[in-house]
Amino acid sequence: MTHLRQMMLDELQRRNYSQSTVRSYIHAIEDFSKYFHRPPDRLGPDHIRQYQAHLFRDRKLLAATIGCRVAALRFFFVKTLRRPYLPDHIPFPKRPRQLPTVLSPEEVERLIDSAENLMRRTMVMTLYSTGVRCAELCHLKVSDIDSDRMVIHVRKGKGGRDRDVLLSSKLLETLREYWRWMKPRTYLFPGTVKNWRADVPITSKVVWKAVNEAGKRAGITKRVYPHVLRHSFATHMLEAGADLRTIQVLLGHAKLGDTAIYLHLSRRHLQAVASPLEAIEVSSPDGVKRSRRLIKR
Numbered sequence: 001m002t003h004l005r006q007m008m009l010d011e012l013q014r015r016n017y018s019q020s021t022v023r024s025y026i027h028a029i030e031d032f033s034k035y036f037h038r039p040p041d042r043l044g045p046d047h048i049r050q051y052q053a054h055l056f057r058d059r060k061l062l063a064a065t066i067g068c069r070v071a072a073l074r075f076f077f078v079k080t081l082r083r084p085y086l087p088d089h090i091p092f093p094k095r096p097r098q099l100p101t102v103l104s105p106e107e108v109e110r111l112i113d114s115a116e117n118l119m120r121r122t123m124v125m126t127l128y129s130t131g132v133r134c135a136e137l138c139h140l141k142v143s144d145i146d147s148d149r150m151v152i153h154v155r156k157g158k159g160g161r162d163r164d165v166l167l168s169s170k171l172l173e174t175l176r177e178y179w180r181w182m183k184p185r186t187y188l189f190p191g192t193v194k195n196w197r198a199d200v201p202i203t204s205k206v207v208w209k210a211v212n213e214a215g216k217r218a219g220i221t222k223r224v225y226p227h228v229l230r231h232s233f234a235t236h237m238l239e240a241g242a243d244l245r246t247i248q249v250l251l252g253h254a255k256l257g258d259t260a261i262y263l264h265l266s267r268r269h270l271q272a273v274a275s276p277l278e279a280i281e282v283s284s285p286d287g288v289k290r291s292r293r294l295i296k297r
Contacts, residue, residue: 004041008080018160020135028072041081045089048073056093063095100231101222102265108232110218111211120210122178123189126152127211127226130165131233131251133158134208134226138201140188142179147172157252165250234259238266 008029012022032051033040055061055069070092077086103111108128115121127137136157144153150172151164175188184190184199191202207226215224222228234247248259 004039004080008076011075011079016160018158024068025072025075028069029076032069032073040076045086048077048086048090052090052093063093066093067095099261099264101228102235103220103222103224103228103232105236107218107220107222108229111214111220111224111229114214114218115210116213116217118178118181119189120214122174123207123210124214124229125171125174127207127229128233129168129171131230131237132165133230133252134204137207137226138189138204141186142184142188144188145172145175154252159252159254161252161254163249163252231262231265234262235265238262 005026008026009022012025017025029040032043035051035054036043036047052066052070055066061069070090074087074090077083077090112121112124112128115124123137126132126140127134130152132140132152132154136154139155140152141155144155145167146153146164147167149164150167150169152167154163154165157163182190186199187201189202189207190197191200191206192198193200204226211226211229212224215222230251234251237247237250238244244256244259244263247262248256251259253259
């Protein structure tokens, strides 16, 4: 391990960053260094500018992905190398505000029924029924299922926060059938080691593949991936009458503003307010002229 890598690891660990963030930051700095074939501490603002342009122009990465690289670069130069003057030279890219994809209840039904096997079906049902993140699903343990209180304990979710999520009776029935078949010991969804089933967490790639392939078999034209089920859970909860604060707690959002985006997706909230067109009187379209005059150029 190089001295620079150890320095960065020390700074990340001092701040108790999650393992996924540590891996992401280390990978970003390694990629930055490889692009210029030089140690990263010998690179400066001009190199950072070229690298950011390269990520957009040549690599065609999304703004959100580049934002993660920028965060890593800022941490390395400002926190590790103690160059506090550099943040202005490492701007975060402007990110378009896009509404998340949401499945209809009918599409969720088809998705669940199209899962390839019982394990994949249980994963899809758990994602939709609880709204947990993909990484949180991977690290669920058998002991986290609390059938007495009808909750599932999420340990050290995003930001290192614990929370309880809903355990529906339908999901519990499927979980029991799944447990009798799979017999998981520690982790609810065990992964593999050298292609053999082992008592280790399943990887996020396996979950992503299970959901994506189920979506294709179900004939859903939308892009389907695990986080879509989280968006669908929140939107359907809101349409069923749950308040934003409750949904915020269930999702594990630190800020209520992050949850408020689902107001834009809820049909109940969109239809609660009438369009201003409804308040004015207009003539019937029956008598409106139908012909179209071609415009000569």
